[in-house]
Amino acid sequence: MSTDSQALMKSIIQRVATGPDLSKNIDFEEARDGMQAILRGEIDDVQSAIYLIALRMKRETMDENTGILAGILAQSDKQSVDVDELVDLGDPYSGYNRSIPISSFLPPVLAELGLPTVIHGLDSVSPKFGLTHRHINEALGLSVDHSTAEAKARLEDPSIGWSYIDQASYCSGLHDMVGLRNRVIKRTVINTVETLIGPLRAKKTHSILGYVHKPYPPIYAELVKSSGMDSALLVRGVEGGVIPSLRQKGLMVSYAGNIEQNRVDIEPASLGIEQDMRAISFPPEMDVHSDIPALAQYTVKLGKAALAGEKGMFYDGLVLSASLVLWHTKKATTLVEAADMVRSVLDSKKALARLQ
Numbered sequence: 393m394s395t396d397s398q399a400l401m402k403s404i405i406q407r408v409a410t411g412p413d414l415s416k417n418i419d420f421e422e423a424r425d426g427m428q429a430i431l432r433g434e435i436d437d438v439q440s441a442i443y444l445i446a447l448r449m450k451r452e453t454m455d456e457n458t459g460i461l462a463g464i465l466a467q468s469d470k471q472s473v474d475v476d477e478l479v480d481l482g483d484p485y486s487g488y489n490r491s492i493p494i495s496s497f498l499p500p501v502l503a504e505l506g507l508p509t510v511i512h513g514l515d516s517v518s519p520k521f522g523l524t525h526r527h528i529n530e531a532l533g534l535s536v537d538h539s540t541a542e543a544k545a546r547l548e549d550p551s552i553g554w555s556y557i558d559q560a561s562y563c564s565g566l567h568d569m570v571g572l573r574n575r576v577i578k579r580t581v582i583n584t585v586e587t588l589i590g591p592l593r594a595k596k597t598h599s600i601l602g603y604v605h606k607p608y609p610p611i612y613a614e615l616v617k618s619s620g621m622d623s624a625l626l627v628r629g630v631e632g633g634v635i636p637s638l639r640q641k642g643l644m645v646s647y648a649g650n651i652e653q654n655r656v657d658i659e660p661a662s663l664g665i666e667q668d669m670r671a672i673s674f675p676p677e678m679d680v681h682s683d684i685p686a687l688a689q690y691t692v693k694l695g696k697a698a699l700a701g702e703k704g705m706f707y708d709g710l711v712l713s714a715s716l717v718l719w720h721t722k723k724a725t726t727l728v729e730a731a732d733m734v735r736s737v738l739d740s741k742k743a744l745a746r747l748q
Contacts, residue, residue: 397429401439409446417450423459424466431467431565437572444580452581457611458618461585465619468563470591471544478547478594479509479717480621482587482601483633485559487513487522489680491671492687494635494709496528497695500746501714503553504737507721510547510592514559514567518574519583522631522680523687528695529556531688532747537561540591547592552746555592562591588612588619597621598721602629613647623648625720627658627713630671635713636660637670638705646720663715663731665708672705699744711735 404426407416418426430440447456479502483495499509513525529536538546538555540562546555560567566586573582590597599621601612609626616624624647629635636642642658660667672694674680678687698706715730724730737743 394429394434397425397432397434401426401429401435401443405439405442405446408450409442412450415446415450417453418456418459420455420459420462423456424463427460427463428466430569431463431563433565433568440569441572441576444582445576445578448578448580452584454611454614457581457585457615460581461588461615461618464563464566464585464589467565468589468591469540469561470593471540473508473544473547473592473594475508475547475594476596477507477721478592478597479507479721480590480592480597480599481509481511481634482599483511483513483525484520484583484602484631485513485524485586486517486520486583487524487527487680488631488633489520489522491630491673492691492694492706493523493525493528493633494672494695494706495633495713496525496691497699497706497710498634498713498717499554499556500699500743501710501734501737502717503746504743505714505718505733506723507717508547508594509554510543510557511554512557512559512562512587512589512591514570517570518577519579520680521574523684523691525556526558527684527688528691531685531692534747544592552748554746557591559586563589584611585615588615588621590619590621593620596623598717599624600627600634600717600720601625602627602631602633602635604628604632609645609647610650610652613645613650613652616647617650623720625716627716635671635709636716638665638667638708638712639670644716644720658712658716658727660708660712663712663727665712667705667708669705672709696744696747699738699747700741701739707738710738 718730
């Protein structure tokens, strides 16, 4: 165990964990090196937990956020993908515990529209322990343990063009912290930055992220830039995901680097979407505490039907969310044009063939 790492962590904790009035910030390099030491297994669980909790309680600075992200990036397997553009979908890793994650079926739709897409996550983690993209890909009968190189090959294959990749495959040190994070219970900075690792990068990589709280778009945009991705689309989505409400007006904010480009109200009705509910709720007899496999199968049934052109909330959710991505990546000049493009793909059933 590195004595230098031990000394650094002792110094950090002495400063960040001294109460609401006396706690001090640490700089980018300290945040980065402290996080790397944790991921290398050089810091014990008690000190690791104190580090994360103390940062959260005093509120992380941007230097601390970007430093921790840099530390994780340094310990992650990264691959360059031989495509012009890549969409990186960053849904919350803790999953969904009230509504069906329509976003699990967004990658094959975007791939069919000419945008190779990667979606990432893990099995289960605090604070929500919800239904995750890993669960749904398992229910589809697909491999959820692709290496980064295997995921790259799927993205480069024109007949597939999308992939799920698990955190265990591209950052094992971070994945090894799941048990500790579950014992910490509350959100930490890891929940904020882990969707921005982007293990697969193209000539141009677009980060698509969901958020709930109004201050987050510029924070996420700065993290996207720090991560090395080229653009960001921040969508005020259901459960913090990338799918906006199907019933009411929402908001999306588009960035190039960390410079805001557009701030647009999302009006589902303007795209011909008329729904009474904001999202597809879990069936009343199912919940994430006991019915994850059944919920995953239920999602697969609805998702396959939508990819086969069956109209309904799932279909509309794909139309709405894919339209935002097409507009952000300048594949369509208006959201109405983008919605027409998505409906054409869904009605053709061609995206269904990409579920492989």
